[in-house]
Amino acid sequence: MKTGIIVYSQTGHTKQAAERLLQAMKSSGQDAELLEVKVSNPAPEKQLTQLHFVNAPVVDAYDRLVFASPVWAFSLAGVMKAYLAGMPPLTGKKISLFVTHQLPFPWMGGNASIRQMRSLCEDKGGEIVSHAVISWGKKQRERDLSDMVRKLA
Numbered sequence: 075m076k077t078g079i080i081v082y083s084q085t086g087h088t089k090q091a092a093e094r095l096l097q098a099m100k101s102s103g104q105d106a107e108l109l110e111v112k113v114s115n116p117a118p119e120k121q122l123t124q125l126h127f128v129n130a131p132v133v134d135a136y137d138r139l140v141f142a143s144p145v146w147a148f149s150l151a152g153v154m155k156a157y158l159a160g161m162p163p164l165t166g167k168k169i170s171l172f173v174t175h176q177l178p179f180p181w182m183g184g185n186a187s188i189r190q191m192r193s194l195c196e197d198k199g200g201e202i203v204s205h206a207v208i209s210w211g212k213k214q215r216e217r218d219l220s221d222m223v224r225k226l227a
């Protein structure tokens with residue numbers, strides 16, 4: 075069983091969390107890879123109708139997928155939204171989701187973003203098996219990162 079961790083990260087937090095998950099999976103002998111969604115827009119949050127994808131990972135080779143994204147404006151980051159919306163069918167794939175955000179509580183955009191990701195993946199036939207919300211504030215970060223790795227690895 076091969077896992078693809080597909081991450082969009084503008085300032086590095088979500089990538090850092092994804093790398094931690096990757097290390098945990100590899101340490102327990104799992105076959106996993108990290109792939110990044112990348113756009114060339116300098117301020118993608120202001121150009122959501124004109125995104126230029128320079129890397130849009132193809133996921134056919136993976137049995138299990140993890141999609142990871144930041145929260146923007148109490149919602150799923152528009153880059154991940156567009157990437158997921160443009161994906162081919164995900165039928166038969168087990169999918170985990172996580173998001174990072176700055177505010178201290180998951181109901182401040184994290185939960186809503188997970189719901190959006192869930193809906194986009196389920197519309198394409200994917201099965202969501204686990205999810206996590208990470209608050210990047212100093213107080214919650216370590217606890218939330220550990221929880222995410224425990225649930226998703």
Ligand SMILES: Cc1cc2nc3c(=O)[nH]c(=O)nc-3n(C[C@H](O)[C@H](O)[C@H](O)COP(=O)(O)O)c2cc1C
Pocket residue numbers: 082083084085086087088089119143144145146147148149174175176177178182183210
């Ligand atoms: C355009 C924009 C909007 C954001 N909106 C929110 C928000 O609504 N709630 C929140 O908690 N954090 C918000 N943030 C903070 C990011 O979600 C947070 O820093 C996240 O960890 C960034 O992940 P990244 O470093 O992987 O890009 C926003 C950041 C940006 C750039």
